[in-house]
Amino acid sequence: MAATDLDILASEGMRSLCLGGHVGFDSLPDQLVSKSVSQGFCFNILCVGETGIGKSTLMNTLFNTTFENEEASHYMDGVLLRPRTYDLQESSVDLKLTIVDTVGFGDQINKEESYKPIVDYIDTQFENYLQEELKIRRSLFNYHDTRIHVCLYFIAPTGHSLKSLDLVTMKKLDSKVNIIPIIAKADTISKSELHKFKIKVMSELVSNGVQIYQFPAEDEAIAEINSSMNAHLPFAVVGSSEEVKVGNKMVRARQYPWGVVQVENESHCDFVRLREMLIRVNMEDLREQTHARHYELYRRCKLEEMGFKDTDPDNEPFSLQETYEAKRKEFLGDLQHKEEGMRQMFVNRVKVTEAELKEKERELHDRFELLKRTHQEEKRSVEEKRRDLEEDMNSFNRRKVAAETLQGQAFQGSAQLSIKKDKDKKN
Amino acid sequence: MDAILQEKLAEKLLCPRARSSRQKDRQYVGFATLPNQVHRKSVKKGFDFTLMVAGESGLGKSTLVNSLFLTDLYKDRKLLNAEERISQTVEITKHTVDIEEKGVKLKLTIVDTPGFGDAVNNNECWKPITDYIDQQFEQYFRDESGLNRKNILDNRVHCCLYFIPPFGHGLRPIDVEFMKALHEKVNIIPLIAKADCLTPNEIKKLKDRVRDEIEKFGIKVYQFPECDSDEDEEFKQLDKELKECTPLAVIGSNTVVEARGQRVRGRVYPWGIVEVENQSHCDFVKLRSMLIRSHMHDLKDVTCDVHYENYRAQCIQDMTSKLTQDNRVDSPLPILPLPTPDAETERLIKMKDEELKRMQEMLEKMQQQIHEKEQ
Numbered sequence: 001m002a003a004t005d006l007d008i009l010a011s012e013g014m015r016s017l018c019l020g021g022h023v024g025f026d027s028l029p030d031q032l033v034s035k036s037v038s039q040g041f042c043f044n045i046l047c048v049g050e051t052g053i054g055k056s057t058l059m060n061t062l063f064n065t066t067f068e069n070e071e072a073s074h075y076m077d078g079v080l081l082r083p084r085t086y087d088l089q090e091s092s093v094d095l096k097l098t099i100v101d102t103v104g105f106g107d108q109i110n111k112e113e114s115y116k117p118i119v120d121y122i123d124t125q126f127e128n129y130l131q132e133e134l135k136i137r138r139s140l141f142n143y144h145d146t147r148i149h150v151c152l153y154f155i156a157p158t159g160h161s162l163k164s165l166d167l168v169t170m171k172k173l174d175s176k177v178n179i180i181p182i183i184a185k186a187d188t189i190s191k192s193e194l195h196k197f198k199i200k201v202m203s204e205l206v207s208n209g210v211q212i213y214q215f216p217a218e219d220e221a222i223a224e225i226n227s228s229m230n231a232h233l234p235f236a237v238v239g240s241s242e243e244v245k246v247g248n249k250m251v252r253a254r255q256y257p258w259g260v261v262q263v264e265n266e267s268h269c270d271f272v273r274l275r276e277m278l279i280r281v282n283m284e285d286l287r288e289q290t291h292a293r294h295y296e297l298y299r300r301c302k303l304e305e306m307g308f309k310d311t312d313p314d315n316e317p318f319s320l321q322e323t324y325e326a327k328r329k330e331f332l333g334d335l336q337h338k339e340e341g342m343r344q345m346f347v348n349r350v351k352v353t354e355a356e357l358k359e360k361e362r363e364l365h366d367r368f369e370l371l372k373r374t375h376q377e378e379k380r381s382v383e384e385k386r387r388d389l390e391e392d393m394n395s396f397n398r399r400k401v402a403a404e405t406l407q408g409q410a411f412q413g414s415a416q417l418s419i420k421k422d423k424d425k426k427n
Numbered sequence: 428m429d430a431i432l433q434e435k436l437a438e439k440l441l442c443p444r445a446r447s448s449r450q451k452d453r454q455y456v457g458f459a460t461l462p463n464q465v466h467r468k469s470v471k472k473g474f475d476f477t478l479m480v481a482g483e484s485g486l487g488k489s490t491l492v493n494s495l496f497l498t499d500l501y502k503d504r505k506l507l508n509a510e511e512r513i514s515q516t517v518e519i520t521k522h523t524v525d526i527e528e529k530g531v532k533l534k535l536t537i538v539d540t541p542g543f544g545d546a547v548n549n550n551e552c553w554k555p556i557t558d559y560i561d562q563q564f565e566q567y568f569r570d571e572s573g574l575n576r577k578n579i580l581d582n583r584v585h586c587c588l589y590f591i592p593p594f595g596h597g598l599r600p601i602d603v604e605f606m607k608a609l610h611e612k613v614n615i616i617p618l619i620a621k622a623d624c625l626t627p628n629e630i631k632k633l634k635d636r637v638r639d640e641i642e643k644f645g646i647k648v649y650q651f652p653e654c655d656s657d658e659d660e661e662f663k664q665l666d667k668e669l670k671e672c673t674p675l676a677v678i679g680s681n682t683v684v685e686a687r688g689q690r691v692r693g694r695v696y697p698w699g700i701v702e703v704e705n706q707s708h709c710d711f712v713k714l715r716s717m718l719i720r721s722h723m724h725d726l727k728d729v730t731c732d733v734h735y736e737n738y739r740a741q742c743i744q745d746m747t748s749k750l751t752q753d754n755r756v757d758s759p760l761p762i763l764p765l766p767t768p769d770a771e772t773e774r775l776i777k778m779k780d781e782e783l784k785r786m787q788e789m790l791e792k793m794q795q796q797i798h799e800k801e802q
Contacts, residue, residue: 053595074596109548156594165547258708
């Protein structure tokens, strides 16, 4: 019964009622604000650009402080991402700021793999958040969100167009993070050249389908300023860690022999616009976009990869739990199957080895027999030979004796004969 | 009359100086005019110079060349887009112009290397450049060794300006590899490009860094020749300053602007005007005076005497070592016998000697045997 009532209401559309007096739920935003302020905010910036292009200096200038960092070397083998987390406070608002630096970007001779470490880092942060979300006991309100909220891409001020490396990297990053392109060291381009350069860069980005972050123009309070700023992209910025006396104030500036470039002078560079857009107006929107668009895209791709679907073959909504159970059973079944297979293999192998061993034993035995027999035969033949030899020796001895006696007789005979001869002669 | 004669005698005796000056007049031969003759002949013949510029695109090479020679060499240039450059190969393009100044004609050839360092994978992207330089050497070698040597065209590259980007902290691996591949083939002059993005402190730091790294990696860049001790002080001072300033930090500009009441070549910024020819703004003037006004001929000499001779010696050695191994290779050039054979041939000779000795001994033995048998 209740179901049909609800259905009727749904078909009619919800009614808006007028309030008779002041209820007080207009303080909801204030409650939300005080809760978030007590919780603290966190913001993560990724700075992508060549070594020495001014990433660290710009961060120092943006946040009006000096983050500790060493000068990077040009001779790194690959791109390294270096995240550093700082706690800042301004008017009792806490900000946990993480700045991720790309060390060694654009220095190698072969830059085909340069974008990979960056994409991997962004994906890892998304993965960590996803794991936390899928946990059984999770504490998302306490979780230190490390997902990158904005990527500041530093373009070298060549004055002609984007570099090929910039184009390739931005295409890989545009679906994973909010990109804000920046022209670095803009004090080397004159005004007319800058105008042409900006147009060229934007047209190249558009013609190659790179989606950079557009400042939102839905909220009337900030729509006007946002859409006017959109026309100034990419921002041409100058950063400085030194202060110079201009007029009677100390301002952040760069001192040249031909003049002083003031960082916060709107006619010199777009630094003020960048700070306005990045920090003062759209920081919260950047976080929201990261969560609602880029993270959701990542999550969907990842889960689809794992085999989850929103609707099963019968077009009934699947519950995550059922899918999970099914997957788990499948996985365990697989595991068992594999175990069985391995066990079988092991048993077979043992049998085979046993058979081989038996063969070898038999062979050895046969050989032993053979050897014994030959040994016997040898012995017999040796015995025969010995007997023959003895016989020979005996016969030889007999013949020797015989010969000796004969010789003795003969000698005697001859002696007698000679005596006879003598006797004859005498006669 | 006697008085006049007496006067003349007195002159002769009392003024020996006049006598020696007349002797000097008689001793004056006149070969002190040789420099003038050389000057006249060279003006008539005209000069030629080949300059190569190398470096990534967007560093201001074309602008600098235009500023140096005050002409517009790159009128219709087509620059590639980023996606076309992802897998670009390096090309070699030549622009030749004839310029004249005060009767002296110069045939200037600028060799450009578009595409260097622009692709995503720049492995061995300097190979087309080294091949080009070797080709020019080879062509000159053949011409020089030919029978008719009247009109030899000298296309050898006399100087290579290498542009280092100012955005980094020093030399990058591609800079080091390029210079190491070329330092024994051509005079390299490294330059820091677009120097208007560096404050004077930063320029000094970067120059020191680059100088240290050049020494560390053993790269032989072009060294300015020592001045003779009899040059004037000003020249010596300039020379010393020049040597301490390397690598030169340059800015180029094609446009003339109004600054401090004069019309100068410069770049206009909202915060000031950079003058290209202002020595406190950049080293452009030093580069121009060194490259064109004082050392152009020295660059040509070093190319002819050092780099070309090295190439020639190497070439001949390769050819003769190939000949001793394979007699069927006929050489296109007349080869003189090497004064000292190398180790390979010596070993072969020894082996052959031993074989010969053995054979001789055997022969002797056989002869002896025959002898004995006859007897």
